[in-house]
């Protein structure tokens with residue numbers, strides 16, 4: 001763990017080769033790292049810096065600028081709930097308070113069993129089907145408290161070693 | 177529907193796939209454009225009067241004409257699919273439903289500006305659209321609509337996807353370029369404009385998804401055809417993303433110049449039962465809020481501006497009489513405080529101060545002086561920020577106090593929001609049961 005595996009390194013190499021300047025592969029490379037470990041480790045930062053020919057400090061600076069990268073382990077199931085105006089007009093505050101109660105944590109905290117974390121994020125670009133939540137690869141739209149309740153119960157019953165479910169942002173290299 | 181351009185094929189089953197797309201006339205404009213010179217393509221787009229659909233409304237043909245010739249450098253086209261302006265969700269539907277339309281528009285644009293390499297910068301949260309586009313790209317390469325010597329025309333064109341990673345500022349075109357170069361997304365000093373020095377310091381055109389989706393139709397049917405819709409200064413159609421307190425929220429493509437109330441009532445189903453219209457944000461969170469009495473206007477660039485707001489990204493957020501305007505302003509300023517990139521002081525500090533004061537007003541009432549203090553802060557930000565994010569972050573505060581000053585004052589008198597959170601009691605019940 002932690003350092004990039006051989007196959008992750010190859011993926012980063014392949015992505016870097018697609019751009020006129022290798023550094024452009026940085027955001028996609030950070031997704032490769034996050035997919036491997038669930039968050040971006042310091043070792044992965046060193047490796048990416050080495051492959052792309054920039055300093056680890058620069059890689060770290062970039063990773064910390066963007067909200068989709070984590071610099072620490074987070075829950076296996078991460079819910080990103082939109083709190084911006086259109087969603088707030090349609091019940092986002094209720095969704096957030098429901099999650100606080102049901103999971104017993106506040107936004108940004110992971111449950112003690114390491115299973116759940118929820119975050120309140122800004123507009124997800126799906127305001128017409130508010131309230132909205134991003135979980136894994138999927139948008140949950142017109143979200144109801146009942147639906148959320150069932151989803152959490154179902155996830156709680158999953159085996160403890162199920163892999164993390166996060167947005168999959170790798171493998172988008174249609175041949176070119 | 178007769179009045180649709182970019183959504184006109186949405187009803188065709190399977191339009192997402194290249195076979196169905198081709199059967200319905202897909203990629204025709206590429207062949208036609210490649211028989212024209214780049215200048216002829218630019219002239220056609222100029223004549224159509226198409227204006228950028230990403231927010232600024234800059235004439236597209238004119239922008240393309242700024243790309244210098246014979247620089248010896250490669251040229252680039254970048255499609256802006258960052259779509260992060262609160263209230264806006266049209267590009268997502270364009271990409272998910274009809275991805276080849278976008279690719280087609282991009283190929284034509286590449287020819288016009290002399291680019292052989294293009295990128296689509298898609299916000300990272302849009303996993304769905306990214307997957308659909310990736311599939312469409314695979315198909316287009318396989319069928320020879322992308323790659324070297326496309327369709328035997330001698331023209332090379334490559335398009336790659338690039339996922340963003342959660343930062344509203346990366347929708348601003350120069351910050352987007354920094355992000356695409358693998359840096360933090362910070363706005364660049366202009367000039368030089370990207371058309372002269374953009375991606376990798378080469379001439380670069382950045383266009384919104386919807387802008388590019390209009391291009392094939394203009395090339396196929398001509399500028400005059402496009403001008404049958406809209407007004408003299410705002411030709412064509414526009415997708416309005418309608419959200420908030422309406423019965424049928426969604427994306428509606430209508431001719432520019434359509435009355436706001438027609439869109440709201442006939443398309444979006446009107447205000448929900450038992451309530452009345454209070455306010456509309458017509459163009460995404462960055463534009464001033466219009467009170468109901470100012471909503472009898474037409475939806476085009478000029479009319480909305482005359483009413484005191486802007487068309488912006490056409491993300492229309494509708495609020496009914498249950499909405500507290502201090503609460504709404506706090507919500508939007510929270511967004512800008514979070515998304516401020518921190519590069520310049522007026523925006524970094526100003527958004528933070530505005531949020532703190534609005535939060536006080538909403539929670540505990542603050543002080544009477546706070547209302548003028550808010551206006552003072554907005555005055556110190558207006559036109560003084562490094563990029564439009566900071567300058568427009570004040571929109572909801574300034575227009576909020578202008579039209580609903582009495583509500584701000586009521587917060588002070590009441591020591592907090594007088595309209596405090598409906599539904600809290602039911603929620604307690606539901607959570608306790610859960």
Ligand SMILES: Cc1cc2nc3c(=O)[nH]c(=O)nc-3n(C[C@H](O)[C@H](O)[C@H](O)COP(=O)(O)O)c2cc1C
Nearest residue numbers: 228229230256258259260347348349383384387564
């Ligand atoms: C803070 C900020 C955010 C922006 N976000 C977007 C966006 O998400 N999508 C977009 O197309 N344009 C966005 N823009 C506008 C772009 O800077 C640029 O004007 C546009 O992409 C140009 O394309 P167009 O001429 O086709 O509209 C944003 C501008 C600012 C200042």
Ligand code: SF4
Nearest residue numbers: 518519520523563566
């Ligand atoms: S106005 Fe805000 S977002 Fe724009 S450069 Fe300044 S700090 Fe960054």
Ligand code: FES
Nearest residue numbers: 082087124126127
């Ligand atoms: S406000 Fe929630 S998705 Fe846009």
